[in-house]
Amino acid sequence: MPSSVRSLIATCLTTWSAICLPVRLPAEEPAPHRVIGVAGCTAASCHGGKSLVGGEAAAWLTRDVAHRRAFDVLFNESSVRMAMQLGLKAAHTEARCLACHSTQEAHPGGVKGERFAVEFGVGCESCHGVAGAWVARHTERTWRSLSMSQKADLGFHDLRPVNARAEKCAECHVGSPRATVDHDLIAAGHPRLAFELSAYHALLPKHWDAAAELQRDPAQELRLWAIGNAVSAKALSDVAVARAEAATKSGTKHVTPDLAEFDCHACHHDLTEPTRGRPTLRDSLGSPRWGSWSVPPARVAARESHQLFGQDGAAAESSLGHLAKLMQQSRLGIAPADQLSLAARQASADLANWSRSLEYSTTEPERMNQLLHRLIATESESEWLPTWDGQVQRYLGIVATSRALRVTSGHEPFSFATNADVLAKLRRQLAYPVGYATPSSFDPSAVNHAIQELRQNLAR
Numbered sequence: 001m002p003s004s005v006r007s008l009i010a011t012c013l014t015t016w017s018a019i020c021l022p023v024r025l026p027a028e029e030p031a032p033h034r035v036i037g038v039a040g041c042t043a044a045s046c047h048g049g050k051s052l053v054g055g056e057a058a059a060w061l062t063r064d065v066a067h068r069r070a071f072d073v074l075f076n077e078s079s080v081r082m083a084m085q086l087g088l089k090a091a092h093t094e095a096r097c098l099a100c101h102s103t104q105e106a107h108p109g110g111v112k113g114e115r116f117a118v119e120f121g122v123g124c125e126s127c128h129g130v131a132g133a134w135v136a137r138h139t140e141r142t143w144r145s146l147s148m149s150q151k152a153d154l155g156f157h158d159l160r161p162v163n164a165r166a167e168k169c170a171e172c173h174v175g176s177p178r179a180t181v182d183h184d185l186i187a188a189g190h191p192r193l194a195f196e197l198s199a200y201h202a203l204l205p206k207h208w209d210a211a212a213e214l215q216r217d218p219a220q221e222l223r224l225w226a227i228g229n230a231v232s233a234k235a236l237s238d239v240a241v242a243r244a245e246a247a248t249k250s251g252t253k254h255v256t257p258d259l260a261e262f263d264c265h266a267c268h269h270d271l272t273e274p275t276r277g278r279p280t281l282r283d284s285l286g287s288p289r290w291g292s293w294s295v296p297p298a299r300v301a302a303r304e305s306h307q308l309f310g311q312d313g314a315a316a317e318s319s320l321g322h323l324a325k326l327m328q329q330s331r332l333g334i335a336p337a338d339q340l341s342l343a344a345r346q347a348s349a350d351l352a353n354w355s356r357s358l359e360y361s362t363t364e365p366e367r368m369n370q371l372l373h374r375l376i377a378t379e380s381e382s383e384w385l386p387t388w389d390g391q392v393q394r395y396l397g398i399v400a401t402s403r404a405l406r407v408t409s410g411h412e413p414f415s416f417a418t419n420a421d422v423l424a425k426l427r428r429q430l431a432y433p434v435g436y437a438t439p440s441s442f443d444p445s446a447v448n449h450a451i452q453e454l455r456q457n458l459a460r
């Protein structure tokens with residue numbers, strides 16, 4: 001981290017000097033596109049207090065290290081290398097990088113408020129919405145009586161609904177028509193994005209009362225899993241819509257999807273550093289799968305949706321399947337842009353409808369238990385491919401379900417204690433080796449063996 005930033009943060013945490021706190025609420029006129037910056041939220045009487053409630057900014061500054069240093073990493077060695085390979089001037093001045101690594105580009109055409117500092121990385125307004133038009137209003141008594149859509153009109157994102165939360169995270173962690181991490185970026189050294197909401201949500205240090213949230217919604221973990229997968233697949237569909245439209249506009253009849261959306265290991269048999277394997281196009285499973293990371297779990301969740309939440313996911317499952325098929329063909333250059341655009345639009349709409357239906361629907365331990373059994377018991381390769389993507393997503397589904405079961409039923413899932421060791425083993429097998437940014441040592445047969453052990457333990 002540049003020392004200037006470190007000292008800025010240190011100053012803000014100790015003295016709340018002028019740069020950190022608005023002495024009074026912003027004197028600036030309310031402006032819908034004004035990004036006020038982290039410093040605009042940190043007054044001790046606002047979110048800069050000492051306890052968790054009222055101290056959200058202090059909690060964020062000290063705990064959410066990844067987001068707070070998201071701008072700083074644009075100075076590190078791999079960013080410098082990336083910028084060089086991509087022919088960029090410098091990563092930290094590049095709109096393409098700042099789109100996800102700062103709050104600066106949070107709002108197209110946004111203007112910066114007096115106290116805005118890009119150094120704070122992914123700050124408050126990246127998630128809660130550009131605050132120029134609501135920062136003053138939200139401290140007034142009347143704020144509570146505004147409806148969600150009135151607040152949204154002012155640019156405020158209410159992140160309490162899991163759907164709203166998932167959409168925000170997906171903008172940067174999956175990609176959007178505004179910015180993606182494509183194969184060029186990855187080939188230049190950017191880590192591949194492999195986002196799964198229940199896991200990332202668990203990893204995110206909270207600056208809010210997460211325990212209270214869990215008490216209100218004991219099935220939260222499973223809701224995060226299902227909605228997160230729906231929203232991730234929707235984000236992928238929305239990027240596809242944008243590409244298809246751009247192709248149509250420029251008079252190109254066919255769309256070439258980006259290689260980053262396919263299964264890396266289909267082409268890269270040994271993605272290791274520093275002697276990265278040369279890509280070969282041989283693949284035991286046929287041509288590389290489109291959406292190998294996001295599509296299978298979304299389809300499984302959609303299929304399970306009725307049993308689990310009493311909500312029908314059939315339309316979403318089938319239109320996502322149709323889109324995947326078209327995308328698969330488009331790599332060979334045979335899917336027309338207009339057809340792709342229609343299919344992607346349909347998938348996006350169906351996924352959104354289904355995903356919203358899960359927001360407040362209820363479930364119960366018995367149904368979770370059945371899901372857990374199915375996740376472990378299925379041997380069908382059409383559900384979870386014997387690839388790293390397929391097996392990691394299955395593992396994450398198992399973990400989310402067992403966590404939700406633990407919360408709702410108050411004890412370990414059925415025979416789960418015996419499975420703890422096996423799960424730990426599975427996790428080790430799926431983890432990246434130390435010092436690698438890719439799963440270079442993934443061994444499908446070892447993983448399969450561990451899954452079989454889980455299956456046997458469940459049968460007992």
Ligand code: HEC
Nearest residue numbers: 073078079082091096097099100172173175179180181191
């Ligand atoms: C679509 C959003 C997006 C764009 C565009 C993007 N990044 Fe990232 N970047 C991410 C996310 C999300 C992560 C964290 C990945 C994870 O850990 O899951 C990340 C991680 C990184 C890391 C690794 C940080 C670490 O802790 O090791 C570097 C370096 C990086 N990005 C640099 C860049 C540069 C340079 C650019 C522009 C050329 C760029 N990024 C563009 C979203 C993006």
Ligand code: HEC
Nearest residue numbers: 038041047056057060067122123124127159160165208209
């Ligand atoms: C990575 C996204 C993200 C960032 C960055 C972020 N927040 Fe949050 N924040 C959330 C989520 C998710 C919640 C939980 C949902 C809710 O209560 O609104 C939350 C909750 C809150 C709450 C409500 C707490 C409660 O108990 O109701 C406040 C206040 C808040 N954040 C302030 C801030 C401030 C101030 C910053 C910047 C210093 C910030 N947040 C940065 C995502 C974020």
Ligand code: HEC
Nearest residue numbers: 066067069070073100101122126168169172200201203204
């Ligand atoms: C404006 C873009 C943006 C948004 C919105 C965003 N993130 Fe991030 N997130 C990033 C970037 C960039 C990084 C990597 C930064 C770094 O390495 O320091 C990151 C890192 C993380 C990490 C650390 C990952 C690791 O490998 O250790 C977690 C966990 C995370 N984000 C969760 C979330 C969740 C959950 C949400 C939604 C509530 C969210 N993020 C919203 C951009 C974003």
Ligand code: HEC
Nearest residue numbers: 186187188192259260261262263264266267268276279288
């Ligand atoms: C259809 C085949 C294909 C798929 C799928 C694919 N790649 Fe590639 N990749 C290539 C080819 C060909 C190159 C060499 C040309 C280039 O740099 O674009 C390459 C280059 C790379 C490089 C640079 C290698 C080096 O030695 O500099 C990295 C890293 C990489 N890919 C990672 C990935 C990741 C991660 C994924 C999955 C998200 C992926 N690739 C998906 C074919 C593929």
